[in-house]
Amino acid sequence: MRLFADLVASGIAIxxxxxxxxxxxxxxxxxxxLANFAQGEMSMIVAYVAWTISTTLxxxxxxxxAGSIVFAVLLGLAVERFIMxxxxxxxxxxxxxxxxxxxxxxxSLITLVWDAxxxxxxxxxxxxxxxxxxxxxxxxxxxxxLTLLAVMGAFYLFFRFSKIGVAMRAVAADDRTALLMGxxxxxxxxxxxxxxxxxxxxxxxxxxxxxxxSPAMFQLGLKSFPASILxxxxxxxxxxxxxxxxxxxENLAGGYVGSGLKDVxxxxxxxxxxxxxxxxxxxxxxxxxx
Amino acid sequence: xRYLIATALAALALHGAPAVxxxxxxxxxxxxxxxxxxxxxxxxxxxKAHSSGLKLAFAEANEAGVNGRKIKMIxxxxxxxxxxxxxxxxKVIDVDKVFSVVGISGSGQSIAAMxxxxxxxxxxxxxxxxxxxxxxxxxxxxFALGQVYTQGIKELTAFLADKFPGKKWGIxxxxxxxxxxxREGFDTIVKAKKLNVVYSGSYKKGQTDFASDMLRLKESGAxxxxxxxxxxxxxxxxxxxxxxxxxxxxxxxxxxxxxxVLKLAGPxxxxxxxxxxxxxxxxPAGKAFVxxxxxxxxxxxxxxxxxxxxxxxxxxxxxxxxxxxxxxxLTRDCAISEIxxxxxxxxxxxxxxxxxxxxxxxxxxxxxxxxxxxxxxxKPVK
Numbered sequence: 057m058r059l060f061a062d063l064v065a066s067g068i069a070i071x072x073x074x075x076x077x078x079x080x081x082x083x084x085x086x087x088x089x090l091a092n093f094a095q096g097e098m099s100m101i102v103a104y105v106a107w108t109i110s111t112t113l114x115x116x117x118x119x120x121x122a123g124s125i126v127f128a129v130l131l132g133l134a135v136e137r138f139i140m141x142x143x144x145x146x147x148x149x150x151x152x153x154x155x156x157x158x159x160x161x162x163x164s165l166i167t168l169v170w171d172a173x174x175x176x177x178x179x180x181x182x183x184x185x186x187x188x189x190x191x192x193x194x195x196x197x198x199x200x201x202l203t204l205l206a207v208m209g210a211f212y213l214f215f216r217f218s219k220i221g222v223a224m225r226a227v228a229a230d231d232r233t234a235l236l237m238g239x240x241x242x243x244x245x246x247x248x249x250x251x252x253x254x255x256x257x258x259x260x261x262x263x264x265x266x267x268x269x270s271p272a273m274f275q276l277g278l279k280s281f282p283a284s285i286l287x288x289x290x291x292x293x294x295x296x297x298x299x300x301x302x303x304x305x306e307n308l309a310g311g312y313v314g315s316g317l318k319d320v321x322x323x324x325x326x327x328x329x330x331x332x333x334x335x336x337x338x339x340x341x342x343x344x345x346x
Numbered sequence: 347x348r349y350l351i352a353t354a355l356a357a358l359a360l361h362g363a364p365a366v367x368x369x370x371x372x373x374x375x376x377x378x379x380x381x382x383x384x385x386x387x388x389x390x391x392x393x394k395a396h397s398s399g400l401k402l403a404f405a406e407a408n409e410a411g412v413n414g415r416k417i418k419m420i421x422x423x424x425x426x427x428x429x430x431x432x433x434x435x436x437k438v439i440d441v442d443k444v445f446s447v448v449g450i451s452g453s454g455q456s457i458a459a460m461x462x463x464x465x466x467x468x469x470x471x472x473x474x475x476x477x478x479x480x481x482x483x484x485x486x487x488x489f490a491l492g493q494v495y496t497q498g499i500k501e502l503t504a505f506l507a508d509k510f511p512g513k514k515w516g517i518x519x520x521x522x523x524x525x526x527x528x529r530e531g532f533d534t535i536v537k538a539k540k541l542n543v544v545y546s547g548s549y550k551k552g553q554t555d556f557a558s559d560m561l562r563l564k565e566s567g568a569x570x571x572x573x574x575x576x577x578x579x580x581x582x583x584x585x586x587x588x589x590x591x592x593x594x595x596x597x598x599x600x601x602x603x604x605x606x607v608l609k610l611a612g613p614x615x616x617x618x619x620x621x622x623x624x625x626x627x628x629x630p631a632g633k634a635f636v637x638x639x640x641x642x643x644x645x646x647x648x649x650x651x652x653x654x655x656x657x658x659x660x661x662x663x664x665x666x667x668x669x670x671x672x673x674x675x676l677t678r679d680c681a682i683s684e685i686x687x688x689x690x691x692x693x694x695x696x697x698x699x700x701x702x703x704x705x706x707x708x709x710x711x712x713x714x715x716x717x718x719x720x721x722x723x724x725k726p727v728k
Binding site for chain 1: 385387388389518547549552554555557558559562565581585589590612650
């Protein structure tokens with residue numbers, strides 16, 4: 057039982073990070089109908105910027121987090137304005153390939169701007185081990201879980217009650233009708249990219265606090281995309297939940313079946329669930345009139 | 347008329363006579379050497395450090411020159427991707443026309459490069475990641491400098507088995523050719539010394555979360571653990587064990603025996619056992635090497651100095667010594683013959699280096715060392 061509790065707790069902790077990045081995928085998909093394959097790389101760049109702030113300006117956790125979020129938003133807006141907006145109206149395949157191109161460029165930036173060494177993001181918090189009953193987690197892991205819950209809650213309120221959230225849902229449902237209603241799709245796209253980048257950045261910083269920074273961090277995106285598919289690519293909150301499921305499934309498979317199955321557990325889960333629920337657990341079923 | 351024809355024929359004969367063929371990559375003033383290593387992506391910290399070692403050896407040689415020539419190195423980045431290794435290798439050999447090749451990325455990349463190297467005939471030293479497939483069978487122009495993974499793991503396991511007799515063992519290895527070699531060495535000693543292995547796991551390259559692996563290791567009751575990761579993986583495993591308040595005796599292997607591992611893993615890294623064939627930088631020989639390096643390496647290169655710098659330096663020294671012995675008439679055959687004749691070459695960074703007739707592997711002596719977190723260094727175990 058103790059092993060089970062430990063495995064589930066650790067799974068939720070890593071799953072929370074997958075979940076945050078998966079939510080970033082879903083936000084962009086919901087607003088633009090596009091899967092951004094540079095999500096993991098954006099997360100990594102923001103984490104490296106956080107490390108730069110902490111080692112060159114100040115180690116104050118609030119300043120580092122605030123600075124990283126501001127940078128993340130600017131990065132998202134810049135990618136949208138200068139790379140994605142000119143692609144509007146182009147075939148979806150080309151647009152997705154552009155996001156892969158962005159991913160490769162961002163990945164290369166790490167060794168060009170920083171270096172190939174792993175680095176510890178030391179903000180003086182998050183490294184302490186907190187023991188709850190038989191379960192041990194680091195402070196940053198607990199912070200990841202709480203952050204995921206807070207971001208999920210915030211998005212629920214944003215989509216339900218804010219004007220921009222409702223506009224985003226309208227653009228996702230039918231961008232032409234939304235345009236006729238006076239909603240600026242370009243503005244909504246920019247907001248989606250900014251929000252998505254900010255969430256990815258927060259996930260990157262939390263990940264770096266627990267596992268350190270390294271140029272291999274971009275692989276987080278590869279782990280998180282299945283979470284988004286599982287939760288429903290058009291469901292922001294479902295994607296967050298999908299991350300938790302993937303994290304727990306990985307850990308239980310690794311703990312009870314064998315470490316070789318750890319990496320494929322999430323994908324096996326996706327195969328089974330998508331066969332029953334083709335739009336993911338919380339995705340909206342597409343109804344086409346014929 | 348007859349005189350004119352004779353003169354014309356003589357001139358034609360002289361002009362048309364084949365000149366003594368100049369050796370590729372060697373001019374009166376320069377010797378070109380090609381290197382292919384990873385300079386981008388996570389393994390760049392190994393490739394860059396290795397390259398710095400070569401740079402240092404050649405800079406030292408260039409102070410006095412090598413029989414009136416200067417050595418110039420052309421480095422190609424393969425990003426640790428085998429296809430790019432072959433591309434880079436073909437470029438330095440066929441386009442840049444280098445005289446000799448050194449380095450060659452990781453073990454898998456070196457093995458894949460063998461047909462290209464053998465066909466080219468360029469004197470080559472593999473010093474980044476020597477494995478037996480490089481020197482078995484022996485190839486005329488390819489030399490492996492260092493020690494093979496299996497031997498290193500055998501010696502580390504045997505040392506830990508003697509130090510901690512009757513204990514329960516655990517091992518986690520990478521799910522690739524590197525992991526298989528580690529496991530091969532480990533299994534040999536397990537069989538020979540009848541060790542009690544209670545946990546054996548593997549992970550896919552790039553794994554960052556080792557929570558389930560370390561929980562299972564702890565549950566198994568392992569008391570001695572061989573962490574078969576490279577850098578980030580070993581750090582993650584050590585930190586995870588710290589989180590679980592689990593403290594077995596831990597052994598790590600030389601690809602990850604770099605000082606940054608200690609810094610990242612924190613106090614939990616204190617007392618880690620490691621094995622290597624190059625000198626620890628905190629030992630007297632290592633300290634002397636660091637001082638020596640300061641003369642020729644930049645500040646950034648000095649920051650990245652690690653065991654791979656020492657390996658690269660030793661490879662560079664072997665080449666320089668061989669070139670020197672060939673004198674002004676530097677040819678491939680001469681260089682290969684002189685590398686083969688290398689006997690007890692002292693480099694200060696590893697045991698004396700020797701090759702021999704038909705012997706293409708230097709078979710360096712290894713030593714066991716232990717991590718000291720307070721000084722972020724490894725110290726030899728007496």
